[in-house]
Amino acid sequence: MTDAIDVAGLRKSYGKTVALDGLDLTVAPGEVHGFLGPNGSGKTTTIRILLGLLRADGGTARLLGGDPWAQATELHHRIAYVPGDVNLWPNLTGGEVIDLLGRLRGGLDVSRRANLIKRFELDPVVKGRAYSRGNRQKVALIAALASDVELLLLDEPTAGLDPLMEAAFRECVADERSRGRTVLLSSHILSEVEALCDRVTIIRRGRAVETGTLSDLRHLTRTSVDAELAGPPRGLDQLAGVHNLDVEGNRVHCEVDTEQLDGLLRQLTIVGVRSMTCQPPTLEELFLRHYAGDGAAS
Amino acid sequence: MSSLAGTGALLRLAARRDRILLAIWLYAFAALVGATVYGFKKILPTAGAREKFAVSAGHNPALLSLYGPFYGSSLGSFTAWRDGAIAALLAGLMSVFIVVRHTRADEESGRLELVGATAVGRHASLAAALVLGVGANVVIGVVITAIQILLGLPAAGAILLSAGIVGCGLVFTGIAALTAQIGSTARSARGLAIGVLGAAFMFRAIGDSVSGSGPRWLTWLSPIGWAELTRSFGQAHQPVGLGCGASVVSVCYADQGPRWWVVALALLTAAASVAGAALLAARRDFGAGLVAQRPGAGTAAIWLRTPLALAWRMQQAWLLWWLAGGLVFGVVLGSAAKGIGGLLSSAQIRRAVARFGGQAAARLTQEVLRGQAGLANAYLATILGITGLAVAAYAVATVLRLRAEETEQRADPVLATRTGRIGWGLSHLVIAAVGAVAILAVVGLGAGLGYGARAGGIGSKVATLVGAGLAQAPAVLVLAGITVALFGLAPQASVAASWSILGAAVLMYVLGTALQLSHWVLDLSPFTHVPKLPGGTLSGTPLVWLVLVAVLLTALGLAGLRRRDIGT
Numbered sequence: 001m002t003d004a005i006d007v008a009g010l011r012k013s014y015g016k017t018v019a020l021d022g023l024d025l026t027v028a029p030g031e032v033h034g035f036l037g038p039n040g041s042g043k044t045t046t047i048r049i050l051l052g053l054l055r056a057d058g059g060t061a062r063l064l065g066g067d068p069w070a071q072a073t074e075l076h077h078r079i080a081y082v083p084g085d086v087n088l089w090p091n092l093t094g095g096e097v098i099d100l101l102g103r104l105r106g107g108l109d110v111s112r113r114a115n116l117i118k119r120f121e122l123d124p125v126v127k128g129r130a131y132s133r134g135n136r137q138k139v140a141l142i143a144a145l146a147s148d149v150e151l152l153l154l155d156e157p158t159a160g161l162d163p164l165m166e167a168a169f170r171e172c173v174a175d176e177r178s179r180g181r182t183v184l185l186s187s188h189i190l191s192e193v194e195a196l197c198d199r200v201t202i203i204r205r206g207r208a209v210e211t212g213t214l215s216d217l218r219h220l221t222r223t224s225v226d227a228e229l230a231g232p233p234r235g236l237d238q239l240a241g242v243h244n245l246d247v248e249g250n251r252v253h254c255e256v257d258t259e260q261l262d263g264l265l266r267q268l269t270i271v272g273v274r275s276m277t278c279q280p281p282t283l284e285e286l287f288l289r290h291y292a293g294d295g296a297a298s
Numbered sequence: 299m300s301s302l303a304g305t306g307a308l309l310r311l312a313a314r315r316d317r318i319l320l321a322i323w324l325y326a327f328a329a330l331v332g333a334t335v336y337g338f339k340k341i342l343p344t345a346g347a348r349e350k351f352a353v354s355a356g357h358n359p360a361l362l363s364l365y366g367p368f369y370g371s372s373l374g375s376f377t378a379w380r381d382g383a384i385a386a387l388l389a390g391l392m393s394v395f396i397v398v399r400h401t402r403a404d405e406e407s408g409r410l411e412l413v414g415a416t417a418v419g420r421h422a423s424l425a426a427a428l429v430l431g432v433g434a435n436v437v438i439g440v441v442i443t444a445i446q447i448l449l450g451l452p453a454a455g456a457i458l459l460s461a462g463i464v465g466c467g468l469v470f471t472g473i474a475a476l477t478a479q480i481g482s483t484a485r486s487a488r489g490l491a492i493g494v495l496g497a498a499f500m501f502r503a504i505g506d507s508v509s510g511s512g513p514r515w516l517t518w519l520s521p522i523g524w525a526e527l528t529r530s531f532g533q534a535h536q537p538v539g540l541g542c543g544a545s546v547v548s549v550c551y552a553d554q555g556p557r558w559w560v561v562a563l564a565l566l567t568a569a570a571s572v573a574g575a576a577l578l579a580a581r582r583d584f585g586a587g588l589v590a591q592r593p594g595a596g597t598a599a600i601w602l603r604t605p606l607a608l609a610w611r612m613q614q615a616w617l618l619w620w621l622a623g624g625l626v627f628g629v630v631l632g633s634a635a636k637g638i639g640g641l642l643s644s645a646q647i648r649r650a651v652a653r654f655g656g657q658a659a660a661r662l663t664q665e666v667l668r669g670q671a672g673l674a675n676a677y678l679a680t681i682l683g684i685t686g687l688a689v690a691a692y693a694v695a696t697v698l699r700l701r702a703e704e705t706e707q708r709a710d711p712v713l714a715t716r717t718g719r720i721g722w723g724l725s726h727l728v729i730a731a732v733g734a735v736a737i738l739a740v741v742g743l744g745a746g747l748g749y750g751a752r753a754g755g756i757g758s759k760v761a762t763l764v765g766a767g768l769a770q771a772p773a774v775l776v777l778a779g780i781t782v783a784l785f786g787l788a789p790q791a792s793v794a795a796s797w798s799i800l801g802a803a804v805l806m807y808v809l810g811t812a813l814q815l816s817h818w819v820l821d822l823s824p825f826t827h828v829p830k831l832p833g834g835t836l837s838g839t840p841l842v843w844l845v846l847v848a849v850l851l852t853a854l855g856l857a858g859l860r861r862r863d864i865g866t
Contacts, residue, residue, distance in 0.1 A: 014866065051714045053864040073718045081714035087707045089612060090483060092594075099598030100608060104715035125593040129406075129483065140711065153714075 088128030095124030230272030304418030374531030389467030465564025472571030628744020675833030742767025779851030786858030
């Protein structure tokens with residue numbers, strides 16, 4: 001089965017600014033794929049190339065087996081898009097925009113539309129210029145979720161939504177997955193990605209730096225360990241994969257590469273363990289490790 | 299925190315953002331005034347020649363409605379006649395753009411919110427915009443005064459003429475500040491203020507061109523009229539006979555001395571509107587206007603399902619205003635066509651009119667030879683020529699909505715559906731083209747109704763004038779085509795370049811003959827190739843060529859749009 005999205009070595013520059021520098025991204029059909037990266041790392045550029053709004057300078061991009069530039073209009077039957085920064089037509093109401101975008105896409109499900117409007121608590125009679133940012137985002141989300149498509153391209157769709165609406169959004173994406181739809185979710189919110197995504201790609205300065213399932217990625221991270229031992233610990237500082245070791249009498253705090261966990265436990269049980277807490281690695285740590293020092297580039 | 303805190307910083311920001319725009323405006327004013335004084339010096343060097351010109355042009359309703367009456371026959375009076383109303387109109391336009399851009403437009407885009415959250419008072423942005431508007435007008439006033447004095451005009455008159463023009467600019471600085479509080483969008487604020495400006499020009503056009511017992515006092519209601527009513531270069535003891543014809547009394551004053559107090563009218567009006575704006579600004583919420591938002595439909599109408607329907611939905615109000623305005627404009631000016639008398643008797647004067655009053659007047663003079671009806675026709679042809687330029691502005695603005703859709707990221711969601719780029723582009727182009735043709739037809743219809751109602755023969759006059767209006771369409775479409783080509787091929791430059799090209803076409807139309815530009819330069823403007831209807835001979839060839847050029851430019855632009863990146 002062809003991948004829903006298959007991007008290899010994608011390049012795009014705006015003048016001297018390099019936005020994408022050989023990006024690889026593969027999204028299998030039916031999966032919810034998290035697309036993570038700091039501001040300015042090239043997430044939106046990637047999505048705009050996939051939509052055929054921008055032409056890539058180099059590399060290949062396939063969307064649902066087609067060429068996103070040459071076959072844009074045919075492919076757009078099968079996708080829905082939510083931009084990160086939604087601007088609505090000032091004199092159209094939210095309800096009108098939802099209907100219009102749905103019709104332009106080739107039809108929308110009226111009962112789903114009604115259901116989503118209720119779920120997101122949107123007032124559809126307000127004119128576009130009077131909506132707050134979060135409400136504009138809801139309009140675009142409802143328009144996308146109410147249409148019958150194979151692939152959803154969501155560019156930071158929850159920025160501006162309150163926590164309640166974020167929860168509603170998560171339910172909706174879970175529904176989409178159970179219907180077999182593919183979702184590319186660009187996001188900043190790690191808990192959201194952890195809760196929703198099957199696989200994740202982390203992008204930095206226009207390149208994919210990590211990609212895989214969450215458990216794959218967790219293997220690459222460290223578990224944090226706090227232990228109270230029967231006596232003073234021995235030989236921990238020589239152990240491979242142990243970081244930020246902090247020993248205070250019988251107490252030990254350290255971080256350990258997940259694949260080196262066995263070695264550490266063996267060493268600790270030699271002394272005898274009285275109590276112990278282990279924190280699983282969070283995506284946040286992974287994220288911070290890749291983001292660190294990226295401030296200037298974003 | 300004072301409500302004006304931070305005004306200085308905002309003012310510097312606004313001046314920094316506008317520096318190029320302001321320089322262009324300054325240049326335009328300087329060029330207009332300089333070219334006028336210089337042109338009159340060359341073409342009508344003697345008092346005698348000017349007097350004869352004033353007698354004939356002062357009785358020509360077409361020229362009166364465009365420029366106003368003469369107050370004397372000195373070089374200064376002629377400069378005031380030629381530039382007073384036009385420069386006042388431009389000063390008003392400039393002021394509206396400046397003030398709305400730094401108040402309501404910033405508020406709407408959210409930029410002001412960013413600034414408003416810092417240590418900036420709630421009236422600071424309005425104050426900064428007002429200071430910038432006033433400053434721009436004053437600088438322009440000083441520069442055009444200096445130019446007039448350098449070219450040898452008396453200093454007092456030069457100062458008064460400039461003061462009248464600046465006064466109108468200040469009035470519209472205040473009115474724009476007021477409409478920026480009333481309208482809840484930049485578009486509506488600008489639209490309201492420009493509507494007032496248009497009405498001001500109409501009032502003085504009617505007041506200046508009506509004969510006998512007509513409502514000449516209308517000029518007094520117009521801030522643009524005030525720039526004329528200062529009688530800047532007038533002399534206290536003019537020979538009473540000048541321009542005192544039987545039919546037109548508007549140029550006949552026993553005492554034609556300068557009226558400095560008229561400037562005070564402008565200053566008072568400006569101050570009152572600024573005070574009103576400050577009052578409204580203090581009472582309303584951020585982001586809100588006086589015209590409250592009404593809820594709309596919860597679901598889209600059945601027809602709202604194509605890009606064209608969306609474009610129509612966005613443009614309909616704008617187009618309907620143009621159509622209504624066009625009809626009124628046509629009726630008013632059409633009804634003035636009746637009773638255009640001819641005092642143009644000597645061939646010498648005719649030549650002077652031909653050389654000075656712009657292409658329109660040149661045409662007019664040729665037509666004079668054909669008698670009374672010819673004169674009315676020539677007047678109507680002038681009106682329709684001006685209409686053509688105005689409708690070109692409509693077409694350019696409408697095509698440029700595509701660029702706004704793109705930069706404001708509303709194009710993306712539409713183009714992410716099965717709507718192709720060509721379909722999306724054409725949606726707005728169809729509205730621009732059909733709308734422009736409809737406005738031209740409606741102005742022709744109005745002129746036919748107005749003229750026919752007073753002179754008889756409504757049916758034939760409507761038919762002739764609708765046709766004459768439509769004859770402008772090919773030139774308008776060329777301007778639209780240029781805009782499409784720029785949008786497709788050079789999107790970042792498209793807005794500035796399209797308006798500059800339209801500006802050049804307007805300048806060529808108004809000043810072409812006066813500046814004695816060579817034929818090939820004038821031929822660059824599509825409006826040079828439009829037949830002078832009614833009255834002139836209709837030749838299809840140039841019209842067919844213009845339409846072909848428009849189609850070609852549009853095709854070029856759409857081809858460019860297909861190939862380029864969106865949103866850059």
